[in-house]
Amino acid sequence: MAITYQPYPEYKDSGIDSTPCMPTHWVTGKVKYISDNLDKQRIPLSAEERGNKKGNYPYYGASGIIDHVDDYIFDEETILFGEDGANLLARSSALAFIANGKYWVNNHAHILRTKDGLNNFWVMCLENLDITSFVTGSAQPKLTAEALGALQLVYPALHEERQKIAEFLDHETAKIDTLIDKQQQLIKLLKEKRQAVISHAVTKGLNPDVPMKDSGVEWLGEVPEHWVIA
Numbered sequence: 001m002a003i004t005y006q007p008y009p010e011y012k013d014s015g016i017d018s019t020p021c022m023p024t025h026w027v028t029g030k031v032k033y034i035s036d037n038l039d040k041q042r043i044p045l046s047a048e049e050r051g052n053k054k055g056n057y058p059y060y061g062a063s064g065i066i067d068h069v070d071d072y073i074f075d076e077e078t079i080l081f082g083e084d085g086a087n088l089l090a091r092s093s094a095l096a097f098i099a100n101g102k103y104w105v106n107n108h109a110h111i112l113r114t115k116d117g118l119n120n121f122w123v124m125c126l127e128n129l130d131i132t133s134f135v136t137g138s139a140q141p142k143l144t145a146e147a148l149g150a151l152q153l154v155y156p157a158l159h160e161e162r163q164k165i166a167e168f169l170d171h172e173t174a175k176i177d178t179l180i181d182k183q184q185q186l187i188k189l190l191k192e193k194r195q196a197v198i199s200h201a202v203t204k205g206l207n208p209d210v211p212m213k214d215s216g217v218e219w220l221g222e223v224p225e226h227w228v229i230a
Contacts, residue, residue, distance in 0.1 A: 018130045019154045027157045031112070032149030034122065038111040039145050041073055045106065058101075062108040063093050072102035079123050080109040084142040088135050096126035110148050116159055121166035125153050 008023035016028060050059060055070025062082035077100035085108065087093055098119050105111055114122050134147040156162050204212075205224045212222040215229055223229065 014154050016152050016154060022154045023156075025157060026154055028152055028154055030149060031126070031151045031153060034116070034153065034155075035079070035112040035114045037145055037149060038074075038078065038113055039107075042105050042107050042109075042111065043073060044108075045069065045104070058099070058103040060099055060103060060105045060109055063087055064097060066106075069104050071104065073104050074099070074111070075102045076100070076113070077117075077119055079112040079114065079119055079126065080105065081112065081126060081148060082143070083108050083110050083145075084137075084140055086141060088141040088143055089132065094127060095131070096123045098123055110143075110145055116162070118159070118162050118166055120170055121155075121162045122153075124166070124169055125155060126151075129153070 008025075010024040011021045012024045014020060014022040014026075014028055022028075045053065045059070050067045050069055053069040053071065055068055057069050057072040058065045059067040059069045060080055062085045077098060080097055080099050082088060082095045087095065099105070112122075129151055131143060131147075131151065134151065135141045135143050136147075156165070203220055203223060205227070207224070211225040213225045215221060215223045217229070
């Protein structure tokens with residue numbers, strides 16, 4: 001069933017190009033006003049250093065967990081946002097994502113502690129932003145902490161409304177993720193079926209009743225009696 005969205009009674013100009021209008025009771029604000037930046041607490045580790053610190057704590061980079069180490073820097077839920085790399089422009093994976101529990105973060109992901117704790121809401125707002133004009137560098141694209149903090153967000157002023165939106169999005173995106181998983185499983189089964197059909201046609205032929213003979217090839221098994229084995 002398609003989701004129908006009820007419009008708000010009134011809208012106003014937001015002053016932001018990427019989100020030109022917003023409900024009249026919503027506000028705009030920069031990322032640095034809704035969160036605290038914890039980048040100064042980051043500690044990068046080289047591959048050799050990580051090799052000497054193997055453990056169970058996630059070690060995060062720009063696009064997620066890249067290793068596990070034996071110690072942690074953070075023990076709280078925060079939002080991580082990729083600082084550099086091709087993904088800033090390609091957007092092939094999430095730029096903003098949540099980290100929780102005990103974990104370590106290197107210097108390729110910004111760390112944000114939101115002031116209201118509604119990380120599910122803010123991570124979706126951040127992920128929806130167009131950051132193209134804020135990214136610098138061509139060989140190695142980069143989004144500085146200052147640029148991230150200056151990004152403008154549009155959001156409800158009331159905590160309760162932000163929370164309701166976050167709960168709605170959690171529920172709906174979970175359903176979509178379930179459908180994606182099922183489709184991926186179906187695609188895998190269809191690929192296996194495709195390979196089985198090809199394999200049967202090129203090793204057994206099209207007539208299921210044709211007399212068979214041993215091919216003498218272990219992986220091939222039996223083949224139609226009238227076939228030639230070269």
